[in-house]
Amino acid sequence: MKKTILLILSAVMIVSGGCKQMEAPPGKSWSYFFDKPAKVWEETLPLGNGRIGLMPDGQINKENIVLNEISMWSGSKQDTDNPEAYKSLAQIRKLLFEGKNDEAQSLMYKTFVCKGQGSGQGNGADTPYGSYQLLGNLVIEYQYPNETDTISQYKRALNLNDAVASTSFKRGNVLYAREVFTSFADDLGVIHLSASEKSKLGFTIKMNRPERYRVSTEGNDLIMQGELASGTDTAGPLYGARVRVILPQNGDIVTSDSSLTITDATEATILISMATNYFGHQVPDQLSALIDKAEGKSFDELKDDHIAAYYPKFNRVDLNLGESAASKLPINKRLTEFNKTKQDQDLMALYFQFGRYLLISSTREGLLPPNLQGLWCNTVRTPWNGDYHLNINLQMNLWPAEVTNLSELHLPLIEWTKKQVSSGEQTAKVFYNSRGWVTHILGNLWEFTAPGEHPSWGATNTSAAWLCQHLYHHYLFTMDKKYLAEVYPVLRGASLFFVDMLVEDPRNGYLVTAPTTSPENNFRMSNGSVVAVSAGSTMDNQLIRELFGNTMEAAEILGLDSVFVQELAAKRDKLMPTTIGKDGRIMEWLNEYEEAEVTHRHVSHLYGLHPGNEISVSQTPELAKAARATLEKRGDASTGWSMAWKVNFWARLHDGDRAHKLLSDLLRPCLKSADEPEYSGFGSGTYPNLFCAHPPFQIDGNFGGTAGIAEMLIQSQTGIIELLPALPSVWKNGSFRGLKVRGGAEMDVHWTNNRVDNATLRADVNNTFKIKMPAHAPKLSVKINGESKSLPVSDGILSLTMSKGDIADFIF
Structure with a gap:
């Protein structure tokens, strides 16, 4: 029987419904620093404006700044259609249904792969698949009046609030200062150099990259240009960079064929423009246009405009987990200290905001989503081509977008997805003779949607659903x-593919995907063979159920496709439900195979727990219990991104202390101390500059960790807002501002002694919101737009209907 209670609501409220909401108040200051120059790339400071990136190493005599541009991809569009694939599909399925998975996989190696080289086994820089690459290196060789002067007071910092990196030190009695940013306003890299004494600044600028480049000067500008490999006989992508030095006070510029030398200066501003022809630009014209437009601004104007364009996004959300004396330590030492004591909760808040900073810095509306390394890399052959891996990695990159109030930064992924449809339709037709569209595990800038060259991972065909x-x-x-x-047409097309592709497994009568995998795991057959290919997997079923459900809901909202909705419902009912095995764990495949690697990094069969919503503590407690058992068996130790995923899993299971433990593991320093003469990786964890280590660096771990912290603080996936659902015991007091919930609202929450004190809900749209009442709060006072209200609470759920712009304050 439901209990219904009327609560008298009173609190402080601002602005009435329909009024424009005020900007968020300034948040906490967020930064980290080093007391030494970077010895390795993973100690350099990442800067980006969603299109271009800079990573300065802060060396005193010869500084290297890695240049990046989000579309700096080799390769080209290619024909991946393999006409032999569909010819073998019936035989592959027959073998799978006969339990001869090893024979089916062997046949797939011969027939059911893409035409051509695929990704080049992850080394595709010179193939049509291509690779994300660094644009180049900007090298600054500094000259000092007295090279024997001692160095003191060295500090190198990244300010997240301003998106500015700084380096300062004294050489003798002269204070040298550097500021670097990638302008969000002028779309340029900007470097400002200064000396505290007149005419004591001198330096030479050069540019290079490992291959395919030429450097020249034009007037007082330094230019680098080149053409990347297309992997075919056709012309490859074009790129370029242009550098101009502004001397606002004094000094001279001398040019050579390949460098700029500045002498007797006190202050200098270096402008760096970068471009490729991927978006249709004429590279030389684009380089000149960007730099010419900004040249008339002073450095202060450039910096002020940059901060004004960047800061409002970053400041939408703030998180306070308490102050820490460890914040006074260099970040590499702070990570080491945290690994010993686990006491620095403010470091976790910094990591959360660093993830938001990285997302703002690595993608932008109208451009591309962040790749495996965001937009930062320092090689031509970036690990795994720096591509868009579609069996979790790209998707994880965008997990923080909505909940951490960066919704517009989801759009580049959405637009990229829409661009895959045409190619995906061709792949669906050629490989499966199906309608709709499909894509597999590999994605790049050239609409690659075919199965990969290696069936053990390349056969995954539910990436479009994800x-x-x-x-x-x-x-x-x-x-x-x-x-x-x-x-909606994209959702419909992805569903239509599975309407055609699903086949009945004669062994059990279920509709299954065949062939498929459970990424990127293997199982052991009774004959001892270790294989990956199967008929159906738990993740596939969870994804397809979700896809069909979302498509059906969207159609109903839009008043479309009633007949198609019925077809989807019928197909969905014939999928095998998520099932608990004899050992009490969620089954990963449709049969209880023996796992070849029990602690495998992928936990794909828990997709329905996170990021899906098929498994929950409140609605499917038995499945939640089995999910817990699955995670216990899988273990905590894994690659960086996998540990980040597990933070989210444990948060969804409402186990804040276990989520905190995984988060602590994720923050384990993975390089030895910078004071040691040699670097030796400890494996997964966090690099000194807070990049996540797979290893090597993969940015999905950063984004997954940020999303996991948000999941610990607020959840709304069941349609009910839960406050602090997985709060660790060590986060005793704290607050957050600006996190978003499903339904179109954002919330602020403050807590003391692990209990919610007060909260604010701001509606972005007209809607009814449901909030789970904290167990410790039998009494509640609320105001909506300053007016006390009496609202119903049923079974511990408070419902309130709000108009766009309404603000409700709660005191518990």
Whole structure:
């Protein structure tokens, strides 16, 4: 029997419904620093404006700044259609249904792979698949009046609030200062150099990269240009960079064929423009246009405009987990100290905001989503081509977008997904003779949607379903029906593929995906063979159920496709449900195979726990218990991104202390102390500059960790807002501001002694919101727009209907 209670609500409220909401108040100051120059790239400071990136190492005599541009990809569009694939599909399925998975996989190696080289086994820089690459290196060789002067007071810092990196030190009695940023206003790299004494600044600028470049000067500008490999006989992508030095006070510029030398200066501003022709630009014209437009601004104007364009995004959210004396330590030492004591909770808040900083810095509306390394890399052959891995990695990059109030930064992934549809339709037709569209594990800038060259991982065919979750989640957080109508054809097409592709498994009568895998795991057959390919997997079923459900909901909202909705419902009912095995764990495949690697980094069969919503503590407690058992058996230790995923899993299981433990593991320093003469990796964890180590660096761990912290603080995936659902005992007192919930609202929460004190809900749209009452709060006072209200609470759930712009304050 339901209990219904009327609560008298009173609190402080600002602005009435329909009024424009005020900007968020300034948040906490967020930064970290080193007391030495970088010895390795993973100690350099990442800067980016969503298109271009800079990573300065802060060396005193010869500084290297890695240059990046988000579309700096080799390769080209290619024909991946393999006509032999579909010819063998029936035989592959027959073998799978006969339990001859090893023979089916062997046949797939011969027939059911993409035409051509695929990703080049992760080394695709010179193939049509291509690779994300550094644009180049900007080298600054400094000259000092007295090279024997001692160095003191060295500090190298990254300020997240301003997105500015700084280096300062004294050489003798002269204070040298450097500031570097990638302008969000002028779309340029900007470096400002100064000396505290007149005419004591001198330096030479050069540019280079490992291959395919030429450097020249034009007037007082330094230019680097080149053409990347296309992997074919056709011309490859073009790129370029242009550097101009502004001397606002004094000094001279001398040019050579390949360098600029500045002497007797006191202050200098270096402008760096970068471009490729991927977006249709004429590279030389684009380089000149950007730099010419900004040249008339002073450095202070450049910096002020940059901060004004960047800061409002960053400041939408703030998190306070308490102050820490360890914040006075260099970040590498702070990580080491935290690994010993686990006491620095403010470091976790910094890591959370660093993840938001990285997302703002590595993607931008109208451009591309962040790749495996965001937009930062220092090689031509970036690990795994720096591509878009679609069996979790790209998707994890965008997990923080909605909940941490950066919804518009979800759009580059959504637009990239829409661009895959045409190629995916061709792949669906050629490989499966299916309608709709499909993509597999590999993604790049050239609409590669075919199975990969290695069936053990390349056969995964539910990546489009996973991408479509992001399309629908953006709607759930924004409630934008116009947007939903625009993406509905993508959802429909992805569903249509599975309508055609699913086949009945004669052994059990279920509809299954065949062939498929459970990424990137293997199982052991009774004959001892270790294989990956199967008929159906738990993750596939969870993804397809979710895709069908989201498509059906979208169709109903838009008043479309009633017949198609019925077809999806019928197909969905014939999928095998998520099942608990004899050992009490969630089954990973549709049969209880023996895992070849029990502690495998992928935990794909828990997709329904996170990021899906099929498994929950409140609605499916038995499955939640089995999910817990699955995680216990899998173990905590893993790669960086896998540990980040587990933070989210444990948060969804409402186990804050276990989530905190995984987060602590994620923050383990993975390089030895910078004071030691040699670097030797400890494995997964966090690099000194807070990049996540797979290893090597993969940015998905950073984004997954940030999303995990948000999941610990607020959840709304069941349609009910839960406050502090997985609060660790060590986060005794704290607050957050600006986190978003599904349904179109954002919240602030303050807590003391692990209990919510007060909260604020701001509605972005007209909607009814449901909030789970904290167990410790039998009494509640609330005001909506300054007016006390009496609202119903049923079974511990408070419902309130709000209009866009309304603000409700709660005191518990």
